[in-house]
Amino acid sequence: MRVVAALGWLLVAIAGAGALGVLALRRGENVSAAWLLVAALCTYAIGYRFYSAFIAARIFALDDARATPSERLSDGRDYVPTNRWIVFGHHFAAIAGPGPLVGPTLAAQFGYLPGVIWIVVGVVLGGAVQDMVILCASIRRDGKSLGQMAKEEIGPVAGFTALVAVLGIMVVLIAVLALVVVNALKSSPWGTVTIGLTIPIAMLMGLYLRWLRPGRVLEASAIGLVLLVVALYAGRWVAQQPALAAAFTLSGKTLAILVMVYGFAASVLPVWLLLAPRDYLSAFVKIGVVVALALGILIALPPLQMPALTRFTDGTGPIFAGALFPFAFITIACGSISGFHALIASGTTPKLLERERDARMIGYGAMLMESFVAVMALIAACALTPGVYFAINAPVAALGPTAQTAAAAIANWGFVVTPTELEQLAKQVGETSLLSRTGGAPSLAVGMAHLFSSALGGSDGAMALWYHFALMFEALFILTTLDAGTRVGRFMLQDLGRHVWPAFGRTSWMPATVLSSALIVAMWGHFLWQGVIDPLGGVNSLWPLFGISNQLLAAVALCVGTTIIIKMGKARYAWATLLPLAWLVIVTMTAGVVKLFSSEPKLGFLARAHVLQAARAAGTLPPGVKSASELSQMIANDYLDAAVTAFFLISVVVILADSAREWYAVVSGAKAARSTEVPFQPRVFAAGD
Amino acid sequence: MRTIVGFVQRAAWVLRRVIGAPDYEQYLLHVARRHPGCAPLSRDEFARDALARRYDRPGSRCC
Numbered sequence: 012m013r014v015v016a017a018l019g020w021l022l023v024a025i026a027g028a029g030a031l032g033v034l035a036l037r038r039g040e041n042v043s044a045a046w047l048l049v050a051a052l053c054t055y056a057i058g059y060r061f062y063s064a065f066i067a068a069r070i071f072a073l074d075d076a077r078a079t080p081s082e083r084l085s086d087g088r089d090y091v092p093t094n095r096w097i098v099f100g101h102h103f104a105a106i107a108g109p110g111p112l113v114g115p116t117l118a119a120q121f122g123y124l125p126g127v128i129w130i131v132v133g134v135v136l137g138g139a140v141q142d143m144v145i146l147c148a149s150i151r152r153d154g155k156s157l158g159q160m161a162k163e164e165i166g167p168v169a170g171f172t173a174l175v176a177v178l179g180i181m182v183v184l185i186a187v188l189a190l191v192v193v194n195a196l197k198s199s200p201w202g203t204v205t206i207g208l209t210i211p212i213a214m215l216m217g218l219y220l221r222w223l224r225p226g227r228v229l230e231a232s233a234i235g236l237v238l239l240v241v242a243l244y245a246g247r248w249v250a251q252q253p254a255l256a257a258a259f260t261l262s263g264k265t266l267a268i269l270v271m272v273y274g275f276a277a278s279v280l281p282v283w284l285l286l287a288p289r290d291y292l293s294a295f296v297k298i299g300v301v302v303a304l305a306l307g308i309l310i311a312l313p314p315l316q317m318p319a320l321t322r323f324t325d326g327t328g329p330i331f332a333g334a335l336f337p338f339a340f341i342t343i344a345c346g347s348i349s350g351f352h353a354l355i356a357s358g359t360t361p362k363l364l365e366r367e368r369d370a371r372m373i374g375y376g377a378m379l380m381e382s383f384v385a386v387m388a389l390i391a392a393c394a395l396t397p398g399v400y401f402a403i404n405a406p407v408a409a410l411g412p413t414a415q416t417a418a419a420a421i422a423n424w425g426f427v428v429t430p431t432e433l434e435q436l437a438k439q440v441g442e443t444s445l446l447s448r449t450g451g452a453p454s455l456a457v458g459m460a461h462l463f464s465s466a467l468g469g470s471d472g473a474m475a476l477w478y479h480f481a482l483m484f485e486a487l488f489i490l491t492t493l494d495a496g497t498r499v500g501r502f503m504l505q506d507l508g509r510h511v512w513p514a515f516g517r518t519s520w521m522p523a524t525v526l527s528s529a530l531i532v533a534m535w536g537h538f539l540w541q542g543v544i545d546p547l548g549g550v551n552s553l554w555p556l557f558g559i560s561n562q563l564l565a566a567v568a569l570c571v572g573t574t575i576i577i578k579m580g581k582a583r584y585a586w587a588t589l590l591p592l593a594w595l596v597i598v599t600m601t602a603g604v605v606k607l608f609s610s611e612p613k614l615g616f617l618a619r620a621h622v623l624q625a626a627r628a629a630g631t632l633p634p635g636v637k638s639a640s641e642l643s644q645m646i647a648n649d650y651l652d653a654a655v656t657a658f659f660l661i662s663v664v665v666i667l668a669d670s671a672r673e674w675y676a677v678v679s680g681a682k683a684a685r686s687t688e689v690p691f692q693p694r695v696f697a698a699g700d
Numbered sequence: 701m702r703t704i705v706g707f708v709q710r711a712a713w714v715l716r717r718v719i720g721a722p723d724y725e726q727y728l729l730h731v732a733r734r735h736p737g738c739a740p741l742s743r744d745e746f747a748r749d750a751l752a753r754r755y756d757r758p759g760s761r762c763c
Contacts, residue, residue: 050720087730089753093717100718226747228721229712282755283748294719359720359754498755 020060027053034319035124041314043580044390047123050384051131055379058135063143063375070584071147072574078692080154081363088361090154095369102360104294106142106352109188109452109488110345110561111385116451116458117554118342119392120328122320125339126389133340133347134382137591141565143374144572144588145353149361150370150542156567157357157568161666163687164574167667170618171566176662177354178507179655180560181500182531184351185274186538187553188489192622193266193451193543194550195486200259201441201479203266205246206486206585209289210273212238224355228291243479250441262675263543270493271536277494278501278528286494296484304387304459310339310466313394321397322425327406329424330449332613340594341558346385348591350564352378353571366694391458398428399436399445406548407447408635417446449548452489456481487680500531525659530698541648546635552616552652555606563659568671577677580684585674596663602623603660603677605654616656620649660671720736 018239030050034042067073081092118126149155155163158177162170196202215238216231224230249255261269277285326334331342345351356374364370392400398421402410410417414430421428432635437445439459445453460477467473502518509516515523542549569592609615612622619635623646626633636642678683717723724743731740741749 085730085734087727087734087751088722091723091726091730097714097717100714101720104718104720226721226724226743228716228719232719282751286755287751291719291721298718495755 023339054131063371067371075366078694087300092365093363098363105355112388113451114343115385116392117391120330123393124319130385135368139375139378140349140377142352146356146374148575149357154361157353169666182534185496185535189270189539190542194450195452200256201246201250204249205242208242213289217284246485267543274497275532278497300484307462307466315393316396317393329409337598341602344561353568397426440478449550452485501527566595579686605652616649616653
C-alpha cells in the first residue's frame with residue numbers, strides 16, 4: 012500500500028515538473044492553459060501532502076486531543092466550535108478579495124512565466140506557511156491577534172511598529188483598490204449605474220433583515236442576488252439611452268469624490284444598514300465567481316497568447332516601471348504571500364476551529380485555494396492577445412489618445428493589434444473605449460467575458476453582459492473591502508488617538524465618529540486623488556506601494572512566527588519561516604530602495620519630483636499635466652510617496668532588529684526558551700457545544 | 701421527505717455560517733448547557749451584538 016502511495020506521489024511530482032518544464036521551455040507557439048493548471052495543482056498537492064504535514068507534526072505537534080480556544084473559551088458568539096469545512100469556507104471568503112485578481116493581471120506584462128513561478132512556489136514555501144503558522148500560534152494562545160502576539164513575543168517596540176504599520180497598509184490598500192474601481196467605471200455609464208445600484212440593493216437587504224424578517228439572511232441574500240441581475244440589465248438600458256448615458260458618464264475626479272462619500276457613509280452609518288448585507292452578498296458572489304471562473308477555464312482551456320517572457324522584464328514596461336526583480340514579487344502579493352491574511356488567521360478563524368489539526372486544511376489549504384484564484388486571473392490575462400492586453404492596461408501617456416496612436420505604440424513594442432480590432436472589442440463589451448483602462452479590473456473582465464463566451468458560446472450581446480457581470484463582481488469585492496476597511500481604520504485611529512485626547516476614542520460619541528471617519532477617508536482619499544490626476548494612471552506608483560506594504564506585514568507575521576517557533580524550543584525548524592522572511596526582506600528592501608533612489612524618473616519617487624520641479628522652474632508643463640497647481644500637487648505627492656516608502660522600510664528594519672535581538676537571546680541561552688502557549692487541556696466536549 | 705427537508709435545512713445552515721451570519725440557535729444551546737439559569741439575549745439583541753463584534757475591529761476582512 013505504501014509503495015502504491017509513494018508511486019502515486021512520484022507521478023504527481025513528475026507531472027508537475029513536466030508541466031513547469033513545458034511552460035518554461037516551449038517557445039514560438041502558444042502553450043495551452045492546461046499546462047499551467049497541471050503545474051499549479053501538482054505543486055499544491057505535494058506542498059499540502061508533505062510540507063503542511065511537516066509543519067503540523069514536527070513544528071507545532073498539532074494534537075486533536077488538545078482543547079482549542081473554541082472549546083475552552085466557548086461563549087456561543089465568537090468562540091464557537093465549528094465544522095472544519097465551514098471554517099474553511101468562511102476563512103477563504105475572508106482572505107480572498109480583489110488582491111489575487113489584480114496583481115497577476117498587472118504582472119502579466121512580464122509574460123506568464125514569472126507570475127506562475129512566483130505564485131506557485133511562493134505560496135507553497137511562503138504564503139501558506141505564514142497563514143498556517145500564525146493560525147497555529149493563535150490557536151495555542153486563546154485566539155490572540157497578530158498585534159498582541161508581536162508585542163508579547165517580540166517586544167513593545169515591534170508591537171507598536173506593527174500597529175502603526177497596519178494602519179498605514181490599510182490606507183494604501185483602500186486607496187489603490189478605490190483607484191481600481193474609479194478606473195473601471197470611468198466613462199462607463201453601464202458600469203457606473205450597475206455598481207451604483209448595488210448600494211441601494213444592500214440597503215434594501217439591510218432594512219429587510221432589520222424590520223421585515225430579522226435574521227433571514229439567506230432570504231435577503233437571494234433577493235439581493237436577483238436584484239443584482241436586474242441592476243446589470245438596468246445599466247445596459249441606461250447606456251442605450253443617449254441622454255441618460257451622458258448623465259452617467261462620469262470623469263475620474265467625480266467618481267473619486269463619490270467613492271470617498273461612500274466610504275465615509277459606510278463608516279458612519281449603522282453596520283446593519285450597509286456593511287453587513289453587502290458582506291453577505293459579496294461572500295456569495297465571491298464563491299460563485301471563483302467556481303464559475305474555474306469552470307470557464309476548464310471548459311475553454313484557452314491557449315496562452317502572451318509569451319513566456321516579454322521584453323519588459325528589463326524594467327521598461329508601460330503598465331508599471333521596474334525590472335522583473337524585484338517588481339514581479341511586489342506586484343503579486345496576494346496569491347503567493349499576503350501579510351493581510353495574518354490578521355484573519357489571528358482574528359475570527361482561530362476562535363472557530365474545533366480540532367487543532369484542522370489548522371492544516373484551513374491555514375495552508377485555504378491559502379492554496381487563493382493562490383489558485385491568482386493562477387486563474389493570470390490565465391485570463393494571458394489568454395488575451397498581448398496587443399489587446401497592453402491596449403487596456405497601459406496608461407494614456409504610453410498609448411496616446413486614439414486607437415490609431417495606441418496601435419502604433421503597441422506595434423513599437425513588437426505586438427500586433429489593429430485600431431479596428433480595438434474599436435470592435437470595445438463595442439462588443441458595450442463600452443465606448445477600452446484604451447488605458449488601467450488597474451487590471453477591465454482587462455480581467457474582458458478576459459473573463461472572453462472565457463465565458465467561448466465556453467458557453469453566445470452572441471456579442473452575451474459578451475457585453477459577461478463583461479459587465481465580471482466588472483460588477485470585481486467592484487462589489489472592492490467596495491466591500493473599502494467600506495469595511497474604512498470602518499476598521501476609523502476604530503484603529505480612535506484607538507491610537509485616545510491616548511492624546513480621551514474623548515476622541517469614544518466610539519459611540521457622534522463627533523468623534525464623524526471626525527475619525529473624515530480623517531481616515533481624507534488619508535486614503537488623498538492617495539486616491541493623486542492617482543486620479545496622475546497622467547501615468549496612478550496604479551503605476553500606488554500598486555508598488557501597496558505591494559511593499561503588504562509584504563511588510565508578511566515580514567512582521569513571519570518574524571512573530573519565527574520567534575514563536577524558537578521559543579517553543581524548535582529553533583532547528585525555524586528555517587521554515589526564516590526562508591520566506593529572508594526572501595521578503597530582500598525583495599521589499601530592494602524594491603523600496605529602487606522606488607526611493609532610482610535616478611530613473613519613471614521609477615524613483617524622488618527622481619520624478621526633481622524632474623517635475625525642474626519643469627516648474629522652467630515654467631513648462633510635462634505631457635499630460637493640465638495646470639501649474641496640478642504640477643505642484645504631483646511634486647508634493649512624490650515626496651509623500653517617498654516618505655511613506657521610507658516609513659515602511661524603516662518599520663521592516665525595526666521589527667527585524669527587535670526580533671533578531673530576541674532570537675539571539677533565546678538561542679544563545681541568555682533568555683530561557685519559554686513558550687507562552689496556554690498549557691495542554693484535553694478535549695472534552697462533543698461538536699456542537 | 702423528512703430527509704430532504706433536513707438536508708435543505710442543513711445546507712442552509714452551512715451557507716449561513718460560511719458567509720458569517722450569526723447563529724442564534726447555537727448561542728441558545730450554549731447558554732442552556734454552560735450557563736443554566738442565565739437569561740440569554742433575545743434574538744434581536746444577539747443579532748446587534750454579533751454585528752458590533754464583527755465590524756468594530758480588524759481581522760475580519762482582507763484585500
